[in-house]
Amino acid sequence: MTNTNDSMKTGYAQKRKAINTIVYIILSVMVVIWIVPIIWLILQSFNTEMGVTTKFFPSSFTFDHYIALFTDEQYPYGKWILNTFMVAALSCVISTLFILMVSYALSRLRFKVRKTFLNLGLILGMFPGFMSMAATYNIMDIFGLKQQLFALVIVYSAGAGLGYQVAKGFFDTIPRSLDEAAKIDGATRNQIFWQIILPLSKPIIVYTALTTFTGPWADYIFVSYFMKDNESNWTVALGLYKMLDKEAISTHFTTFCAGAVLIAIPITILFIIMQRFYVEGVTGGAVKG
Amino acid sequence: MASKSKKAVALLLTAMMAAAAMAGCGDSSAPATTVTSTTATESGEEELTVINLDDEEVLTTIKNKMKEEADAQTGDKKGKVSLKVWCASTDLAFEQSLAKEFEEKFADSGYELKIRVSGAIGEDASGSKIIEGPEDGADVFNFADDQLSSLVEAGDIAPVAGYFLGNVKSENTEDSIDICTVNDEVYAYPKTSDNGYFLYYDKRFFDESDVADFDAMVSKAGQSGKSVFFDMGNGWYSTGFFFTAGCTVSYKDGKQTATYNSDEGLSAAKAMCHIAENTGNGFEGTPGTMGDNAYVKAGFEDGSLVAAVIGTWVGPDIKAAIGEENVGAAKLPTVLMDGEQKQLDSFGGYKLIGVNKFSTYSFSSQVLAYYLGCPDSQLKRYQTRGLIATSTKALEDDKLKADPALLAIEAQKPYAHAQGASVSGKYWASNIGGFGGEIVTEKGKLTDDQLKTKLKQIEDQMS
Amino acid sequence: MDYLDYVQMTKGQRFAYRIKSFFTGIPGAIKKFFAIVGAIVKKIFLGLGHFFQNYGGRFVKGDIGTKLSYVIMGAGSMLHGQIMKGLIFLATEVAYIYFMITFGSYYLARIYNSNMILLTTTKTAQGYEQWGTGALGKEVAVHHTGTFGSELKNPDTYDDSNKVLLFFVLTCIVTIAFIAVYIANTKSAYASQQLKREGKKPLNFLQEMKTFLDERFHVTLLTLPIVLLITFNILPIIFTIFMAFTNYDEKHQPPANLYQWVGVKNFADVFYSNPMKSETFGKILIWTLIWAVFATFTNYIFGIILALLINKKGIKAKGFWRTMFVVTAAVPQFVTLLVMKLMLDDKGAVNSLLTSVGIPAVPFLTNATWARITVIVVNMWVGIPYTMLITSGLLMNIPEDLYESARIDGANAVQQFTKITFPYILFVTTPYLITTFVGNINNFNVIYFLTGGGPAVSEYYRAGKTDLLVTWLYKLTVDTKDYNLAAVIGIMVFIICAIGSLIAFNMSKASKNEEEFS
Structure with missing residues (x-):
C-alpha cells in the first residue's frame, strides 16, 4: 500500500529474520545433543576394538561385529531377532483384537455391568505391571509354558483388554446414528462391529497395533524374569543387556552396538512412518493430520 | 590298580541293586539301610577307593547306570540323558x-547324551538362583564357595556321591575339601582355588619393593598421573579392611553377623577414608x-592403571594388554590403620561344582560334576583360562607351580578369610558395597x- | 474462594494457586479414596441383600422345574423345553463337583492348617535316590523316605507353598465363576417358566446362540479377554496380595523351606516397626514423587517449547527437524538408555571430553545428587521428542484466525502463547498428562537402565539413591527374593497411583469447567 507500511514491513522482516536465526541455532544445538548418542552408537558398532572406549571416533573401522552377531554361538542374535519378532507380532495381533473388542463393547453396547467393568479396568490398570510376575511365572508353569516364547505372548496380550481407554475414546466419537441406521436395516450388532465400525477405525487400529507391537519389541522386565537361562528363547532386549554384563562387556560392547543398531532400524522406520497415527491416538483424534 | 577298580565295580553293582530293591518298596516309611557319617569316619582314610574313569569296566558300569536313568525318565526325556550346566x-x-569331551567319553547306543552349557547365570549368582527355583536350575552348576552354606x-544341593568321594578327597588339596564340607558331609566338587583377590601390577612401573605399601604405591602412581585400583564400592573387596581391623564376620545357623559398629569397624572405615582421599590422584x-x-x-x-586389586579371571586380559613378562602379582599391600602399617586382609576362596538335588538325573549329574572337576579338567582349565587348580596333581604342573598368580595367592593365604563360614546373601545385600562407594565419592571426607x-x-541390614 | 476470585488472579498467582490446590488436594483425595472404597463395600452389601431377596423370591415363586434347578442345575431349563441349555448347566455342575473333589478341596484345606501358620501340611515324599556318602568300601545306595522338609523329595510329589496358595486362589475364582453360572441357571429357569406361563415358547438353543451375535454381543466380545485377564492378570495380583501377608523371603524359598502366614507384619515393617525398611520406604516414596513431578513437567514444558520452535512461522525444513528428534524417540529405550549410561560413566565419553577441555570429570551416575539430576535430564532427552511430536500436530490444529484477532488486539507472542496456545494444548493433553504422571511413578526403564537405582547407600534397605518404588520392587523380586516386601510395595504403589489419579482427575475436571466459563 504505502511506503511507510513497506519500511515497517522490512523492519519487521529483519527482526523476524534475526529471531529465526536464533531459533535455527537453538534447534541445531538441540539436534546435536539429541543425535550425538545415536551417532556414537553407530560409530562404535564399526569400531575394531571390542571393549568400551572413551573416544568418540574409533581409530579404525570394521564390519566384523555385524557378522559376529550372526556367528557367535554364545549370543545367538539371529535367533533373538526372530523370537522378538514372533512374540511382538503375535502379541500385536491378539492385543489389538482384544482392545478393539473390549473398547467397542464398553463404548457402544449397553449392558448391566458396563460401569463396573469400566471402573474395574481403571483400578486394575493402577497395579504396577510387573508386581505379580513371580506369580504369573508360576501360572505359566501350570500350563507347561515355563520359559516358552508363547508365555511371553500371553503375558503381553492377556491383559491387553485393560488398555481400552484410547480406543474407547475413539469409538465414542463415532455418531450413534450410524448404528441406528444399520439396525433399522436389520444388521446385527456383530455385523455393525465388523462391517461398519471397524472400517471407520483405521487410525485407531494402526495406533493400537503400533503400541502393542513396540511394547513387546522393547520389553526387558518380563523377558528377564521369564526366560532365565534359556538363551535360545531370549529376546533382543535381554540378549543385548547381557552383552553389557560385567563379565561380557569388555569383549562384547561393540557387538552390542551393532545389535542395537540393527534392532533400532526397523522400529525407527516403522515409527517415523506411523507417527501420525501415534499422535492421533494419544490426543484422542484432536489432531486431524 | 586293576583289582581295586574291580572291587569298586562290584560295589557299584551292589549299590545299584540295592537301589533297585529299594525302589521296589518305595513306600516303606523308614530307610532300610542307613549310611551314617560315623561309620564313614570310623572306617578311616585307607578304605577310600579311587575309581579310574578310563577303566573299561568302570565305564561300562557307569554307562549302564546312565541308561537306567535315561529309561526311567518320563515324557519326551525318555531314553535321553540331557544335562544342563551353568558356568x-x-x-x-x-x-x-x-562337555563335548564328556559327551564323547560317555556316549552309548543305549541313550542319547546331550549336555547344554549356559553362561547366562554366573558363578556369583548360580547358588541363589538354584535356591530360588531348583526345578528350573541347572543339573550341575559352578558356584563361588560363599553360597555353599x-x-x-x-x-x-546334593552331597558328593559316595563312590566319587574317594577320588575327590585324594585328588584335591585338603583345604579345598574342608571348604566343601558342611556338617561332616562333602557337598561339592572343588574346581579352582582362586576365588580371592590379590595385587596385579605393571612391572615396568613398580618394582617388588614398591608394592608393599598402599600409600607409597598411590603416591608414586599419582605423581605420574597413573592410578592404583581397589574396588571399594564392592563389599567383597572392602571387607578386607574390616578383617584387618579385627572385626568378626560370621554366618552361623542362618544368622549373619558382623561386628562393624565398633571401634575396630571405625578404624577400618577410617583407613578406607584415608586411601580414598587420593581418589582421582593416584587412586x-x-x-x-x-x-x-x-x-x-x-x-x-x-x-x-598401573596396579589393581583383582583376581585371576582378568589375568589373561592384563597379560594381553601389557605383555606377559610385565605382569607382576603380589599379596595385598599394607594399609595405614590406627597410625601403623597393617597387612591388608582379604577373602580367599574356591570355586566349586555342585549338583542340584532336584535334578532328575541324580546319577549322571554326579558323574558330569566329577568329570568337570577331575585333575585333567582342572589342568586344562588352567592352561586355557588361567584359573588356579585345587588338584594336587595339576598343581605339580611346572607352569602352574611358577605362576605369579598362584604365588601371590599363596603369599596372601595367611591373611585370607574363608567365605563359606563368614558370609551369606544377606551380607552382600546389606549395601556394604554402597558404604565403600560413598566413601569414594565423598573422597573420604x-x-x-x-x-x-x-x-x-x-x-x-544384616539382621 | 470462588471462581470469580480465581479469574481475577494474575498468571503467576493462578500457577501458585494450582500448586497449592494440588497439595491441599492430597488429604481430600485420600479421604475420597477411602470414601470410594467405602462406597464400593456398601454397594456390595446392598447388592448382596438385593440378590438374596431375588434368589429367595424366585425359589418361592418357582414351579417344580425352577425349584429343582436350585439343586440340580439345568433341571428347570430341561423341563421347560430348553434341553441343550439344561445339559450345559448340568455339565457345568458335574465338572465343578469333579474339580472340587479331585483338586479344589485339597488346596482349600491346606491354606490354613492345624499348625495355624504353615501354608501346607507336610506330606510324605519319596522317590529321590541318594548315594551313600560313607567311605566307598561301606557304600550302599540309600533310598530316602521321610517327611517333607526334613528329607529329600521327588519333584512330583512334594508340596510347595507357592502352588498351594496359587491353587487356592484358582479354586476360589473357579468357585465364584461357578456361583455366577449357578445364579444364571436359576434365573434362566425362572424366566423360561414365566414365558411358558404366558404361553410363549422359550428360545431354542439355536435362537439363543444367535442372541450372542446381537442382543448379547457384549458377552461374545468380552468373554475371551476377561477369561485371560482373570487367569493371567487378576489371579496373579490376588496371589501377590496374599504374598504380602506371608514370610515369603530369601529364608523361605519353597519347595525346600515353606512359607507361613505372618499377618500384617510386613506392612508394619514398612510403616514403623522396622526403622530400616520404613525409612527406606519413606525416602524412596518422596524421591519417586519428586521424580514424577519433575519428569512429567520438564518433558511437557520443554516439549511444547521445542514444538513451538519447530513450528514457528518462517522456519524451514520443519519435517527435517521433527524427524531428527523423532528418530531418538523411536529407537528402543533400552538401547538409548544403555548408551547414555556408558557415555555418562565416570570414565565415559562425556567425561573424557570434559577432562580434555580442562573441566574436571563429573560423577554423573555415581554421586547421589548428580545421579538424581542426571536421570531427570536424560529423561528429558528421552521424553521431549514425544511431547514435541504430539503438540506439533496440535499447534497446526489451532485456527489461524484466533491468532489473527489476537494480533489485531495487540497481543504479543508471549501473550498469544499464554492466552491461546497453552490453554488449548493443556485442554487437549490433560488426559495424556495424567497418564504420563502415573507412568512416571512407574517409570522402570529410565532408572533401571541408567543407574540401576544406584548409587547404593548404606542407609537404604537393598536400594540406592535413584531407586523408585517400582525399581526397588523389581530388585526385591529378582535380586534379593524379598517377595513379601515387594508385594507390600506393589500394593503401596497401587494406592499412590489411585490417589494421584483421583487428584489429577479432579483437577482436570476443574480445568474443564473453567473452559466452559470462558
Missing part, C-alpha cells in the same frame, strides 16, 4: 569343550557402571559420627 559366561567356550541350608575406588573386570582391562590397555551411623546401618 561363568567368560568360561563358556572352555566348559563347552569339556545357604545351598546346604536350603536343601538344594581409583569404583569402576563406575561398567564393572571391575572391564574397568581393569580398559585401564591396563590405555595405561591409566566423612566424620567419625557419619561413619558410625553408616556402620550401624550396615549391621542393621
Whole structure:
C-alpha cells in the first residue's frame, strides 16, 4: 500500500529474520545433543576394538561385529531377532483384537455391568505391571509354558483388554446414528462391529497395533524374569543387556552396538512412518493430520 | 590298580541293586539301610577307593547306570540323558569343550547324551538362583564357595556321591575339601582355588619393593598421573579392611553377623577414608557402571592403571594388554590403620561344582560334576583360562607351580578369610558395597559420627 | 474462594494457586479414596441383600422345574423345553463337583492348617535316590523316605507353598465363576417358566446362540479377554496380595523351606516397626514423587517449547527437524538408555571430553545428587521428542484466525502463547498428562537402565539413591527374593497411583469447567 507500511514491513522482516536465526541455532544445538548418542552408537558398532572406549571416533573401522552377531554361538542374535519378532507380532495381533473388542463393547453396547467393568479396568490398570510376575511365572508353569516364547505372548496380550481407554475414546466419537441406521436395516450388532465400525477405525487400529507391537519389541522386565537361562528363547532386549554384563562387556560392547543398531532400524522406520497415527491416538483424534 | 577298580565295580553293582530293591518298596516309611557319617569316619582314610574313569569296566558300569536313568525318565526325556550346566559366561567356550569331551567319553547306543552349557547365570549368582527355583536350575552348576552354606541350608544341593568321594578327597588339596564340607558331609566338587583377590601390577612401573605399601604405591602412581585400583564400592573387596581391623564376620545357623559398629569397624572405615582421599590422584575406588573386570582391562590397555586389586579371571586380559613378562602379582599391600602399617586382609576362596538335588538325573549329574572337576579338567582349565587348580596333581604342573598368580595367592593365604563360614546373601545385600562407594565419592571426607551411623546401618541390614 | 476470585488472579498467582490446590488436594483425595472404597463395600452389601431377596423370591415363586434347578442345575431349563441349555448347566455342575473333589478341596484345606501358620501340611515324599556318602568300601545306595522338609523329595510329589496358595486362589475364582453360572441357571429357569406361563415358547438353543451375535454381543466380545485377564492378570495380583501377608523371603524359598502366614507384619515393617525398611520406604516414596513431578513437567514444558520452535512461522525444513528428534524417540529405550549410561560413566565419553577441555570429570551416575539430576535430564532427552511430536500436530490444529484477532488486539507472542496456545494444548493433553504422571511413578526403564537405582547407600534397605518404588520392587523380586516386601510395595504403589489419579482427575475436571466459563 504505502511506503511507510513497506519500511515497517522490512523492519519487521529483519527482526523476524534475526529471531529465526536464533531459533535455527537453538534447534541445531538441540539436534546435536539429541543425535550425538545415536551417532556414537553407530560409530562404535564399526569400531575394531571390542571393549568400551572413551573416544568418540574409533581409530579404525570394521564390519566384523555385524557378522559376529550372526556367528557367535554364545549370543545367538539371529535367533533373538526372530523370537522378538514372533512374540511382538503375535502379541500385536491378539492385543489389538482384544482392545478393539473390549473398547467397542464398553463404548457402544449397553449392558448391566458396563460401569463396573469400566471402573474395574481403571483400578486394575493402577497395579504396577510387573508386581505379580513371580506369580504369573508360576501360572505359566501350570500350563507347561515355563520359559516358552508363547508365555511371553500371553503375558503381553492377556491383559491387553485393560488398555481400552484410547480406543474407547475413539469409538465414542463415532455418531450413534450410524448404528441406528444399520439396525433399522436389520444388521446385527456383530455385523455393525465388523462391517461398519471397524472400517471407520483405521487410525485407531494402526495406533493400537503400533503400541502393542513396540511394547513387546522393547520389553526387558518380563523377558528377564521369564526366560532365565534359556538363551535360545531370549529376546533382543535381554540378549543385548547381557552383552553389557560385567563379565561380557569388555569383549562384547561393540557387538552390542551393532545389535542395537540393527534392532533400532526397523522400529525407527516403522515409527517415523506411523507417527501420525501415534499422535492421533494419544490426543484422542484432536489432531486431524 | 586293576583289582581295586574291580572291587569298586562290584560295589557299584551292589549299590545299584540295592537301589533297585529299594525302589521296589518305595513306600516303606523308614530307610532300610542307613549310611551314617560315623561309620564313614570310623572306617578311616585307607578304605577310600579311587575309581579310574578310563577303566573299561568302570565305564561300562557307569554307562549302564546312565541308561537306567535315561529309561526311567518320563515324557519326551525318555531314553535321553540331557544335562544342563551353568558356568561363568567368560568360561563358556572352555566348559563347552569339556562337555563335548564328556559327551564323547560317555556316549552309548543305549541313550542319547546331550549336555547344554549356559553362561547366562554366573558363578556369583548360580547358588541363589538354584535356591530360588531348583526345578528350573541347572543339573550341575559352578558356584563361588560363599553360597555353599545357604545351598546346604536350603536343601538344594546334593552331597558328593559316595563312590566319587574317594577320588575327590585324594585328588584335591585338603583345604579345598574342608571348604566343601558342611556338617561332616562333602557337598561339592572343588574346581579352582582362586576365588580371592590379590595385587596385579605393571612391572615396568613398580618394582617388588614398591608394592608393599598402599600409600607409597598411590603416591608414586599419582605423581605420574597413573592410578592404583581397589574396588571399594564392592563389599567383597572392602571387607578386607574390616578383617584387618579385627572385626568378626560370621554366618552361623542362618544368622549373619558382623561386628562393624565398633571401634575396630571405625578404624577400618577410617583407613578406607584415608586411601580414598587420593581418589582421582593416584587412586581409583569404583569402576563406575561398567564393572571391575572391564574397568581393569580398559585401564591396563590405555595405561591409566598401573596396579589393581583383582583376581585371576582378568589375568589373561592384563597379560594381553601389557605383555606377559610385565605382569607382576603380589599379596595385598599394607594399609595405614590406627597410625601403623597393617597387612591388608582379604577373602580367599574356591570355586566349586555342585549338583542340584532336584535334578532328575541324580546319577549322571554326579558323574558330569566329577568329570568337570577331575585333575585333567582342572589342568586344562588352567592352561586355557588361567584359573588356579585345587588338584594336587595339576598343581605339580611346572607352569602352574611358577605362576605369579598362584604365588601371590599363596603369599596372601595367611591373611585370607574363608567365605563359606563368614558370609551369606544377606551380607552382600546389606549395601556394604554402597558404604565403600560413598566413601569414594565423598573422597573420604566423612566424620567419625557419619561413619558410625553408616556402620550401624550396615549391621542393621544384616539382621 | 470462588471462581470469580480465581479469574481475577494474575498468571503467576493462578500457577501458585494450582500448586497449592494440588497439595491441599492430597488429604481430600485420600479421604475420597477411602470414601470410594467405602462406597464400593456398601454397594456390595446392598447388592448382596438385593440378590438374596431375588434368589429367595424366585425359589418361592418357582414351579417344580425352577425349584429343582436350585439343586440340580439345568433341571428347570430341561423341563421347560430348553434341553441343550439344561445339559450345559448340568455339565457345568458335574465338572465343578469333579474339580472340587479331585483338586479344589485339597488346596482349600491346606491354606490354613492345624499348625495355624504353615501354608501346607507336610506330606510324605519319596522317590529321590541318594548315594551313600560313607567311605566307598561301606557304600550302599540309600533310598530316602521321610517327611517333607526334613528329607529329600521327588519333584512330583512334594508340596510347595507357592502352588498351594496359587491353587487356592484358582479354586476360589473357579468357585465364584461357578456361583455366577449357578445364579444364571436359576434365573434362566425362572424366566423360561414365566414365558411358558404366558404361553410363549422359550428360545431354542439355536435362537439363543444367535442372541450372542446381537442382543448379547457384549458377552461374545468380552468373554475371551476377561477369561485371560482373570487367569493371567487378576489371579496373579490376588496371589501377590496374599504374598504380602506371608514370610515369603530369601529364608523361605519353597519347595525346600515353606512359607507361613505372618499377618500384617510386613506392612508394619514398612510403616514403623522396622526403622530400616520404613525409612527406606519413606525416602524412596518422596524421591519417586519428586521424580514424577519433575519428569512429567520438564518433558511437557520443554516439549511444547521445542514444538513451538519447530513450528514457528518462517522456519524451514520443519519435517527435517521433527524427524531428527523423532528418530531418538523411536529407537528402543533400552538401547538409548544403555548408551547414555556408558557415555555418562565416570570414565565415559562425556567425561573424557570434559577432562580434555580442562573441566574436571563429573560423577554423573555415581554421586547421589548428580545421579538424581542426571536421570531427570536424560529423561528429558528421552521424553521431549514425544511431547514435541504430539503438540506439533496440535499447534497446526489451532485456527489461524484466533491468532489473527489476537494480533489485531495487540497481543504479543508471549501473550498469544499464554492466552491461546497453552490453554488449548493443556485442554487437549490433560488426559495424556495424567497418564504420563502415573507412568512416571512407574517409570522402570529410565532408572533401571541408567543407574540401576544406584548409587547404593548404606542407609537404604537393598536400594540406592535413584531407586523408585517400582525399581526397588523389581530388585526385591529378582535380586534379593524379598517377595513379601515387594508385594507390600506393589500394593503401596497401587494406592499412590489411585490417589494421584483421583487428584489429577479432579483437577482436570476443574480445568474443564473453567473452559466452559470462558
